[in-house]
Amino acid sequence: MQIMGLQTAQPSLESCGASAHGSFLLLLLSLGWLLPSRAQAEDSRLGAMTPWLQGTSWDLSWQRPELTVFLSRDRRDTEKKVCPPERKAHAVDENLVLYEEWELEACVDGALLAAQMDLVNMLPFTYQQLGVFKRKLDEFYPQGYPESLIQHLGYFFLELTPADIHKWNVTSLETVKALLQVSKGQKRDGQVAALIARYAAGGGQLDKAALDTLATFSPTYLCFLSPEQLGTVQPSVLWAVRPQHLEACRPPQMHVLYPRAHAAFQNVSRSEYFAKIKPYLGGAPTEDLRALSRQKVNMDMATFKTLQTEAVLPLTIAEVQNLLGPNLVGLKAEEENSPVREWILRQRQDDLDSLGLGLHGGIPNGYLVMDLSFREALSGAARLLGPGPVLTAIPTLLLTLTPK
Numbered sequence: 001m002q003i004m005g006l007q008t009a010q011p012s013l014e015s016c017g018a019s020a021h022g023s024f025l026l027l028l029l030s031l032g033w034l035l036p037s038r039a040q041a042e043d044s045r046l047g048a049m050t051p052w053l054q055g056t057s058w059d060l061s062w063q064r065p066e067l068t069v070f071l072s073r074d075r076r077d078t079e080k081k082v083c084p085p086e087r088k089a090h091a092v093d094e095n096l097v098l099y100e101e102w103e104l105e106a107c108v109d110g111a112l113l114a115a116q117m118d119l120v121n122m123l124p125f126t127y128q129q130l131g132v133f134k135r136k137l138d139e140f141y142p143q144g145y146p147e148s149l150i151q152h153l154g155y156f157f158l159e160l161t162p163a164d165i166h167k168w169n170v171t172s173l174e175t176v177k178a179l180l181q182v183s184k185g186q187k188r189d190g191q192v193a194a195l196i197a198r199y200a201a202g203g204g205q206l207d208k209a210a211l212d213t214l215a216t217f218s219p220t221y222l223c224f225l226s227p228e229q230l231g232t233v234q235p236s237v238l239w240a241v242r243p244q245h246l247e248a249c250r251p252p253q254m255h256v257l258y259p260r261a262h263a264a265f266q267n268v269s270r271s272e273y274f275a276k277i278k279p280y281l282g283g284a285p286t287e288d289l290r291a292l293s294r295q296k297v298n299m300d301m302a303t304f305k306t307l308q309t310e311a312v313l314p315l316t317i318a319e320v321q322n323l324l325g326p327n328l329v330g331l332k333a334e335e336e337n338s339p340v341r342e343w344i345l346r347q348r349q350d351d352l353d354s355l356g357l358g359l360h361g362g363i364p365n366g367y368l369v370m371d372l373s374f375r376e377a378l379s380g381a382a383r384l385l386g387p388g389p390v391l392t393a394i395p396t397l398l399l400t401l402t403p404k
């Protein structure tokens with residue numbers, strides 16, 4: 001192939017400066033091998049290209065956001081082929097840019113890519129070529145990339161999936177920050193959440209700069225942060241939260257998020273406030289639920305189910321009635337589930353009956369139960385033993401009152 005002579009005449013990347021990269025690019029352009037093309041535009045690759053292009057000493061008038069590199073090549077051969085000995089890659093350099101995919105597959109190994117990842121990021125490889133590199137690395141590290149490679153991933157991070165990242169161990173804050181930086185504006189929220197999950201799983205703490213960068217991503221990472229870290233996220237993050245972002249959060253996290261959201265949303269109207277605070281109510285205390293009850297917010301049953309049992313238990317029947325409004329009928333379908341079940345156990349059965357919903361399990365008329373937690377345990381036993389008046393079999397637990 002004639003072009004090979006030209007290519008190998010190019011100085012290697014390590015041995016020359018930026019102007020050589022520029023002239024190499026110019027060579028490719030003049031040969032018509034490298035075309036600025038809108039066709040393959042995808043913003044992520046531009047991010048990878050930019051540092052390389054910026055290293056060139058001449059003006060690229062076509063350097064635009066939609067710039068991408070397109071190398072025409074024959075894509076017919078996909079089956080495994082043996083590497084022709086003279087094509088075996090011993091370094092990541094400009095020559096590889098002109099390799100066809102099958103050649104990269106056959107002639108480049110994962111160890112080389114891992115060792116020279118910085119160079120992978122500096123050369124204008126196509127998405128397809130990067131896809132081959134990712135396959136080679138995945139084969140080489142089936143258990144996940146080692147941290148030594150993760151540190152050098154740079155823009156190659158954008159080629160990875162959240163599932164890849166969930167295999168990692170990440171202990172370096174600098175690495176996290178570098179990968180957040182390359183992910184900015186690249187719609188990699190899932191990858192970023194996975195990265196934060198792995199860093200947090202290793203006990204890593206984020207600093208303010210990292211949290212500020214994180215605030216530019218969709219808050220899918222929120223439930224991976226510790227309660228301490230949640231105490232320092234920017235209010236703008238609280239505003240950006242959608243209900244699904246908090247689904248995985250545990251009570252200690254909700255206890256931190258709720259008061260912060262409550263404070264952040266004070267500048268909006270009541271109805272807008274309720275819409276914003278809804279996803280956070282799993283951290284709300286009883287008195288705040290009472291306030292919502294007074295405002296008759298018509299809470300839906302899906303939200304009611306997220307409330308903490310301890311916060312719901314002290315609510316009176318009238319308070320729950322006002323809180324749920326027309327959604328009160330939903331209690332029947334939830335009577336076996338938390339927090340409805342525990343709440344019912346604390347109500348007088350005749351008061352429950354007055355709701356006309358057919359709720360069962362309240363305190364039998366005429367009895368006062370002294371030890372509520374014991375009664376809850378008993379109710380569990382009653383469920384195991386099947387329907388029946390277990391309570392009446394243990395009269396010593398119950399103190400008879402004067403009938404009303």
Ligand SMILES: *[C@@H]1O[C@H](CO)[C@@H](O)[C@H](O)[C@H]1NC(C)=O
Binds near residue numbers: 143145146169
């Ligand atoms: C992550 O750490 C665990 C525990 O030290 C180890 O077993 C595992 O192989 C590590 N994974 C990677 C991809 O380094």
Ligand SMILES: *[C@@H]1O[C@H](CO)[C@@H](O)[C@H](O)[C@H]1NC(C)=O
Binds near residue numbers: 268
């Ligand atoms: C309330 O404050 C937040 C953050 O300061 C702001 O984004 C939002 O637009 C404000 N809303 C109103 C209705 O003032």
